[in-house]
Amino acid sequence: VEPPGRGLLNGGPVRILVTGAEGQVGSELSALLAGHDVVALGRHDLDLTAPTLVDDVVDLTPDVVVNCAAVNDVDGVEADDRPARAVNADAPGRLGEACGRLGAHLIHLSTDYVFAGDKAGPYDEDDTPAPLSAYGRSKLAGEAAVMAGPGTWTVVRTAIVFGRRGRGLVETILDRARAGQPLRMAGDLRISPTYALDLAGVLVHMAADRVTGLYHVANAGSCTPYELALEVVDAAGLDDAAVERVGIADLARPAPRPPNSALVSARLPTTGIAPLRHYRDAVRELVPELAARTAQGS
Ligand SMILES: NC(=O)c1ccc[n+]([C@@H]2O[C@H](COP(=O)([O-])OP(=O)(O)OC[C@H]3O[C@@H](n4cnc5c(N)ncnc54)[C@H](OP(=O)(O)O)[C@@H]3O)[C@@H](O)[C@H]2O)c1
Numbered sequence: 523v524e525p526p527g528r529g530l531l532n533g534g535p536v537r538i539l540v541t542g543a544e545g546q547v548g549s550e551l552s553a554l555l556a557g558h559d560v561v562a563l564g565r566h567d568l569d570l571t572a573p574t575l576v577d578d579v580v581d582l583t584p585d586v587v588v589n590c591a592a593v594n595d596v597d598g599v600e601a602d603d604r605p606a607r608a609v610n611a612d613a614p615g616r617l618g619e620a621c622g623r624l625g626a627h628l629i630h631l632s633t634d635y636v637f638a639g640d641k642a643g644p645y646d647e648d649d650t651p652a653p654l655s656a657y658g659r660s661k662l663a664g665e666a667a668v669m670a671g672p673g674t675w676t677v678v679r680t681a682i683v684f685g686r687r688g689r690g691l692v693e694t695i696l697d698r699a700r701a702g703q704p705l706r707m708a709g710d711l712r713i714s715p716t717y718a719l720d721l722a723g724v725l726v727h728m729a730a731d732r733v734t735g736l737y738h739v740a741n742a743g744s745c746t747p748y749e750l751a752l753e754v755v756d757a758a759g760l761d762d763a764a765v766e767r768v769g770i771a772d773l774a775r776p777a778p779r780p781p782n783s784a785l786v787s788a789r790l791p792t793t794g795i796a797p798l799r800h801y802r803d804a805v806r807e808l809v810p811e812l813a814a815r816t817a818q819g820s
């Protein structure tokens with residue numbers, strides 16, 4: 523199967539720098555771009571907090587930078603927001619500065635957690651952010667820094683990312699269910715689970731076309747974490763008895779969560795890029811793959 527957007531980059535030489543290339547989204551994006559002029563760097567090869575960041579990026583001479591690096595530990599950031607401020611808020615502005623020097627285009631990822639969560643329906647790009655958590659505030663500051671930068675940019679807000687890297691909500695649910703551990707899942711939060719591979723496909727198109735502006739990119743549909751857990755367990759053919767519906771307050775998380783952070787990709791259709799499939803279809807595709815891999819012990 524031809525990866526999404528692969529043919530799009532054949533219009534001319536384009537060097538794409540992927541930061542945070544070992545994360546959920548960065549690793550899928552780097553894999554989709556294999557065979558193109560891609561420089562995919564994880565934290566150890568390109569640390570976004572390095573004082574030399576701007577010069578380091580300029581030396582790599584990218585035409586497009588896709589910033590997939592972030593500090594995503596929402597509860598950890600609530601206790602100490604310094605790493606998040608450095609990576610999520612300050613570094614994006616410095617990437618923008620480097621892109622401005624090069625005439626390169628910057629694609630930056632942000633989050634549904636920039637919203638307060640009191641809207642009745644899913645959030646579109648015209649809605650006003652009002653983050654509840656320190657993580658959300660750091661990401662909103664990063665968006666603003668990118669938008670204020672000297673070059674062209676795309677800001678892509680996504681949500682509740684899951685994938686094959688073993689860090690997202692779907693993998694966590696699956697691991698716990700397979701281990702026979704209880705799953706106390708919030709039934710009072712509305713979320714838009716998003717498959718890293720599907721998002722990466724859109725990023726390839728955006729890099730190829732240098733699409734500009736702010737976009738929401740999430741899989742279609744929304745659910746509660748409780749409903750997601752039932753779907754994951756069902757897709758894995760496991761017993762759902764361990765899945766318990768609780769309220770988010772019962773989980774006593776340090777950082778507040780928006781009650782509703784579902785996103786709708788209202789602007790994406792204007793770019794000609796196809797919106798993402800329903801999250802349920804992505805879950806049904808991924809879970810058997812993860813389960814088979816775990817069964818093989820790899
Ligand atoms: N995950 C979600 O549920 C979610 C939801 C909404 C939006 N987003 C956004 O989507 C984007 C991609 O998220 P993801 O799920 O792919 O996250 P991820 O799997 O946590 O990947 C982020 C990567 O950034 C790296 N990183 C951290 N600090 C760095 C630094 N100082 N320099 C360079 N790299 C650094 C991390 O490395 P280490 O592992 O070594 O720390 C990790 O590999 C982020 O902008 C995130 O805010 C994610």
